[in-house]
Amino acid sequence: AFVLPPATSFTGVGLSGSARQSAIRRNGVSSMIFDFPAPGERKDYPRPPLEETSENQRESAAFSQAFLDMPRPERPLKVAVIGAGLAGLSCAKYLSDAGHKPVVLEARDVLGGKVAAWQDKDGDWVETGLHIFFGAYPNVNQMFTELGIRDRLQWKSHSMIFAMPGQQTADGFQRFSRFEFPALLPAPLNGLVAILLNNEMLTFPEKIQFGIGLLPAILFGQKYVEECDSLTVSQWMKKQGVPDRVNDEVFIAMAKALNFIDPENLSMTVVLTALNRFLQETHGSKMAFLDGPPPTRLCQPMADHMLARGGELRMEQRISEILLNDDKTVKGLKMQDGSTVVADAYVSTMPVDILKLALPEAWRPMPYFEKLNGLNGVPVINIHMWFDRKLTTVDHLLFSRSPLLSVYADMSLTCKGYRDDDKSMLELVFAPAKDWIGKSDEDIIEATMGELYRLFPNELSKDGSGAKLLKSAVVKTPLSVYEATAGRELYRPVQTTPVSNFFLAGCFTKQKYLASMEGATFSGKLAARALCDAAIAGTVPLQKESSAVAA
């Protein structure tokens, strides 16, 4: 156990009710015990087991190791990291690994940003989003390994399961169509067999036509994938002569799951990027659920890691203005409470819509920042419904294939922390949400029930004789991840900005893993690396005082 040095602020996430509130208010306890190795105690990160290592996974482990192997800075940089979502926490973690001093400033009283969760009055957890981890998330998987919390990822059978709304089995239960990836075959054979053996959704000629359509992606690789950003999924399907039914049966569900929009709008690059990972990595499409709420089960260990290495976390600290020097570098951050935070360098991980509003006037004409106008957040709604009995026995993510919903899962089965042997808690992603985001929670729940009657024909009944809805929670995110419509790749900024002491991270910034938890985590790592390199090159202007961060 390691005793934190005095005056380190911490978050009360993980505690409940008044204990949590008072912990947040105290925000500067004298000491806390963490079951975590002291700085310098462990030189090398543990590697994931060999059988799970893909080339991307090995690259990610080496990238992490480089932070530990860097020469220790003579004068550690104080870095203000704006936002404690996955990008901010990842950036802070790796900066602390490299010997720098991150100070994370989070506007809310909860860690996680788009993976944030909180407890309702009954103590039940409400999440911003239903979150799935994939085998093809090397930097996220590496993060779990580095924090010693791999056992918190609950891996499910290697399958993709699609609901068949309105269709029932002979005994009246909901029908599913499964793509099963055989365990003994390597990629891409396991994926091809999974597709070939499923005959409920696509006919053999349809699969062949889709396979032929994909040939250029297989032959020309990444270059072709990137070129396809000029086309929507629907346009690409037409151009490649893929039958409409493939779009309707599979890609509406896929597009909604990947970016909460329809194939008529989604860039084909997004779909090809996902397919590429799934077809190249044997475990790529394997899915895992976290074993409880992300703020306590994932974000807190990330924060603890950097706190144990001298970092700082300040909750309920919203920045209201970026203050500039005459040369347009950042002079400090004006906080909403009127205080100012000064550091050697600054990393913004604010979502793109908030960042655009926060940009200083002097930066707006710069082409790098001007490009951000091409990116906008997409609306999405996450719904929780608690029922008085079990609705399903399927312990997996389900693609709903229904007009209003995207994916859903019975969290009482899929997630150890929410386990209930008698009742179901469905978590459902409602998308596209453009026409619904302004509607009342009651309207949204009523519309969702309408979909559920078709999805659970035997368990739910309009006359009230089936399972009863005990309570529900609706979480609206009007501007979530950037909307990946055709042509957006051009607008995604790299992590190094034209301002020498200002860096960007966040899932919208340029990296090869889309707007996802992996994208956010990797972007934070890339920003930390860019900053460390700039520090070594001496291009970050240092503040005069040795203790640069002042509140």
Ligand SMILES: Cc1cc2nc3c(=O)[nH]c(=O)nc-3n(C[C@H](O)[C@H](O)[C@H](O)COP(=O)(O)OP(=O)(O)OC[C@H]3O[C@@H](n4cnc5c(N)ncnc54)[C@H](O)[C@@H]3O)c2cc1C
């Ligand atoms: C409903 C839903 C379902 C999803 N499902 C999946 C999934 O299954 N798999 C997957 O990989 N991804 C999924 N995602 C996407 C994933 O959650 C995001 O890509 C990722 O969490 C984004 O992390 P981030 O750090 O880039 O941004 P954010 O999480 O948005 O973090 C930004 C942080 O900045 C803070 N902030 C904002 N303004 C200020 C300010 N002025 N001052 C200080 N702090 C500020 C915010 O409070 C926030 O904590 C889902 C998202 C949603 C909404």
